Amino acid sequence: MNPVDPFKDYATISGASRQDAWIPGGSGLYDRMASDGLVYTFPPTAFIGAGPLALLGTIDFRYYQLTGRAPDWSEPNPVMFGGGLPAWTSNSSLGPAPERPTVGSPRPSAGDALPTDQGRAGESPASPIVPRSVADIVAPDGVLPGDLVSGSPGGRNMPASPDPNAAALAYVEALFQDNPPLFVRPIDPVSGAFYAQLSDGSFVTYRPAGVSSERTPSDVASVDINGPEIKERNGDKALKLKFPRMRGQ
């Protein structure tokens, strides 16, 4: 391990589990290239939790913790992690990472079409996941989940549960299984709120209970889904799913 690797203390994180479902070939290693052009490689021990959301969120959070700045990953697309590529560890002390073979598409640039028109960034023979549109996952046949919140044009109440945060995160993880995010980034690294952009241009925003405004009860977590297709199915509004705590819990 490089002694000045900004991720050198990842080995101290325990409770890790492999996320081979995200790694074609099951290399057990995860690469991300930061905006500085350097590629960072993470072993499974760097991650907490069992789902792809936890994996991606942890990468970003660890980056923030260790460097003091929010990550600005450019590529690769998460679905391309380890896609038949040699694994390496790199940071500034090692010099620039070697030029990488084709690894998905670069981040949107000036000439790109709007996200609604973007193709799937990770399409390649190495990519094992064919994402469904977020609208088809969330509202199959046009049927939205949960119950309409009175007075809230975009809001819907999901079933109450003993742990609203866990219920909301489980919902997001399930969503990501069918449509892996291009990136997951913290809104606020302290609260745990984050947002993600999916390959169809949609945004998913998670806010744990207690971090929203006084208009949201403090025991309600929320998941916002904002994209052209879901808006079409929700009266042209972004969909806001509310996950309340079960009474008496």
Place this chain on the structure above:
Amino acid sequence: MQISQNIRGWIQDNLRFMSVDDGSCALFIGGRIEGVDRCSAALWQLGVDNIYSCLRSGLILVHNYAGCTDEASFLKAIRTFSPFRSEGGLLWNGTLLYGSDLLLSLSERYGLSDPRYAKELNADFMNEIERRFEAAGVPWSDAPLLALTPAPGEA
């Protein structure tokens, strides 16, 4: 000048939402406005102006900034980064807005808080809103209040 009917209905919907819930900035680039395309610069401009006028007149408040640090940088950012592109994702989806007590009281006074509320235009409510925009120095007009200044590639 009076706000056109289709824009009035859209602003009313946005404000009603804010009076019963909180929402990201992206709420203000949702909704259907006759003659305005989805994902268009025109809708982006309307969203910016509606956020700006509501903030200035004390109808909405910012619960948390995302991708910026204060109101000045926020107002600059929403003019610069498109809500329809990746670069604006954090700003438009992470920044949380909510209705002020003033908005709640107006909503109750004019019957918008009634659970049976339908989407009909409430002329009295919107006349009040227009008066408040004018009093706050942000009267609605055909010209943008805060003209977009798109970053390269964001137009």
